[in-house]
Amino acid sequence: MAVKKLCTTYRYVVRVGPTFVHGGITDNLELSKAEAKAAWPTGRFFQVGEKTSLNEARDWVTRNGFSAERSS
DSSP states (O other): OOOOOOOOEEEEEEEETTEEEEEEEESOHHHHHHHHHHHOTTOEEEEEEEEEOHHHHHHHHHHHTOOOOEEO
């Protein structure tokens, strides 16, 4: 029997103009969106893909060179 992964983590990026200024993972997308809006008022917030497991999200962060800190 296969073990089911818990998909609890969102991946996201923030873009100002054509430049990605931030990316990360969170379990509270709305809070992260509000924090990004405060930090980059002209930025656009994008969810990347579907919810995923924490380990897969951390791998994505590492592969893309973003901060490994998780917003909650």
